[in-house]
Amino acid sequence: MAENNVLLLIDAMACAVMAMQLMVFQRGSLTYRPLASCFAWALIVASVAVPIRILSGEYLNTDWSETFINVALCIAVVRAQGNVMKIINPG
Numbered sequence: 001m002a003e004n005n006v007l008l009l010i011d012a013m014a015c016a017v018m019a020m021q022l023m024v025f026q027r028g029s030l031t032y033r034p035l036a037s038c039f040a041w042a043l044i045v046a047s048v049a050v051p052i053r054i055l056s057g058e059y060l061n062t063d064w065s066e067t068f069i070n071v072a073l074c075i076a077v078v079r080a081q082g083n084v085m086k087i088i089n090p091g
Contacts (some may be wrong), residue, residue: 008054014074015050025082040084041075
């Protein structure tokens, strides 16, 4: 049970960091891309839902594979500085 609490905490933190990084992204002089914008919005909504559901007690179980995926995606978003186009097309 304690292992699951640690995984839930890591999962919630990774998703919260990912959502914050995506929300503070500023396009600046980059070209507006509607599909990338929709993808970023969907990632924000999905990633914000995880910590909210964990804090509300609705989300009680996670496993190491789900937590690993969320941490890996969080690292990719942070490295891309919130620019989802850098994640989709890093070249």
